Amino acid sequence: DAKTTQPTSMDCAEGRAANLPCNHSTISGNEYVYWYRQIHSQGPQYIIHGLKNNETNEMASLIITEDRKSSTLILPHATLRDTAVYYCIVRVRYGTASKLTFGTGTRLQVTL
Amino acid sequence: EAGVAQSPRYKIIEKRQSVAFWCNPISGHATLYWYQQILGQGPKLLIQFQNNGVVDDSQLPKDRFSAERLKGVDSTLKIQPAKLEDSAVYLCASSLGVSLGYNEQFFGPGTRLTVL
Numbered sequence: 437d438a439k440t441t442q443p444t445s446m447d448c449a450e451g452r453a454a455n456l457p458c459n460h461s462t463i464s465g466n467e468y469v470y471w472y473r474q475i476h477s478q479g480p481q482y483i484i485h486g487l488k489n490n491e492t493n494e495m496a497s498l499i500i501t502e503d504r505k506s507s508t509l510i511l512p513h514a515t516l517r518d519t520a521v522y523y524c525i526v527r528v529r530y531g532t533a534s535k536l537t538f539g540t541g542t543r544l545q546v547t548l
Numbered sequence: 549e550a551g552v553a554q555s556p557r558y559k560i561i562e563k564r565q566s567v568a569f570w571c572n573p574i575s576g577h578a579t580l581y582w583y584q585q586i587l588g589q590g591p592k593l594l595i596q597f598q599n600n601g602v603v604d605d606s607q608l609p610k611d612r613f614s615a616e617r618l619k620g621v622d623s624t625l626k627i628q629p630a631k632l633e634d635s636a637v638y639l640c641a642s643s644l645g646v647s648l649g650y651n652e653q654f655f656g657p658g659t660r661l662t663v664l
Contacts (some may be wrong), residue, residue, distance in 0.1 A: 479552075479639050479655025480591065523590055533603040536653065537581075538590030 440524045445543040448518075454511040456542050458524030461505040468527045468535060469500060471509050474519040480523065480538075483509065514546045550574065552656035560662045566628040569659045573621070573622050573642030579603075580617055580624050581653060583639040591639055597623065598645070628663075635663045 441459040446545060448454040453542055484498045486507070491498045497510040508513040511518055523541040527534050553572040557592040561567050573580050578599050583591035594613065599620040608615070612631070617623040627634055637660050641653040 464585065469591045479641070480653075481655070481659055485652075521590075530604075533598065535593060535596070535604060538592070540588070540590055 440526060440539055442522075442524050442539065444540070446463045446512045447547060448511075449547050450515055450546055450548055451513055454461075454514040454518065454544060454546070456509040456511075456522050456524075456544065457506065459506045462470065463504050463526050464504070465504075465507070466529070469498070469504075469507050470525045471496070471498065472525065472528050472536075472538075473518075474541070475517075475520045480515045483543070485527070493516070498512050514544075516546050518544065519546045520544060552640055552642055552654055554638075554656040554659055556659055557657065558660050558662075560568055561630055563632055563662050564629040566626065567599070567630055567661060568624050568626045569638050569639030569640075569661075571623045571656060572627070573623070573640070574654055576644070577642035577654070578620070578645040579643045580621070580623050581641040581643075582615055584657070585637045585646065587636070594625070607656065628660075630663045632663050636662060 468485050468487050470485040472480040473483055474480045484493055485495050486498045486500050500507045520539040521543050523538050525536045527536055555570050559567055580597045582594045584594050585591040594608045594657045595615045598615040600617045613627055617626045637658040639655055639658045641655045
């Protein structure tokens with residue numbers, strides 16, 4: 437499985453953009469990058485995913501480098517409710533199935 | 549839309565006892581997953597069902613863990629007998645199915661198991 441590397445923790449001031457980096461240098465051409473987050477005592481929540489192009493939805497933006505070896509999740513205006521563990525995952529397909537392998541993620545602390 | 553339901557939310561048992569967890573996925577979701585999340589770690593996939601068939605159970609400790617998904621809807625995960633190292637949060641997730649380029653999983657709140 438393609439491995440991902442994320443910083444253990446990050447801080448961000450409320451109202452500022454939070455930029456969470458992820459390295460996935462062994463990603464294959466048809467593997468997608470997924471981002472989930474997990475707020476304390478809750479199950480993980482899907483944020484966004486992408487293959488090659490940059491993606492944006494109501495929650496965040498995903499910037500993938502041209503060589504696809506790294507990506508950045510951007511929360512444009514972080515709030516206290518965005519404090520969570522953020523997981524960057526490379527989705528692996530095998531046959532008709534696929535699997536998400538979670539690492540330890542980045543703990544984002546949003547402060548006043 | 550109703551989310552993924554799990555019960556119980558908390559369970560405390562002694563080692564060597566048995567325990568079962570229940571999951572009701574989102575209506576219409578063909579794929580169901582059970583994850584184990586040990587404190588401080590990310591979720592680890594234990595088993596994946598597509599309808600009522602097992603797609604991947606490579607990380608399920610089959611000597612003590614079992615899971616079933618009768619009729620392709622609800623699922624139960626059982627541990628028998630439990631060990632101290634089974635203390636964790638057990639998460640159930642579901643997704644519509646596998647289609648090219650999309651696999652959003654919806655997670656339930658989890659069951660926190662403490663083995664004494």
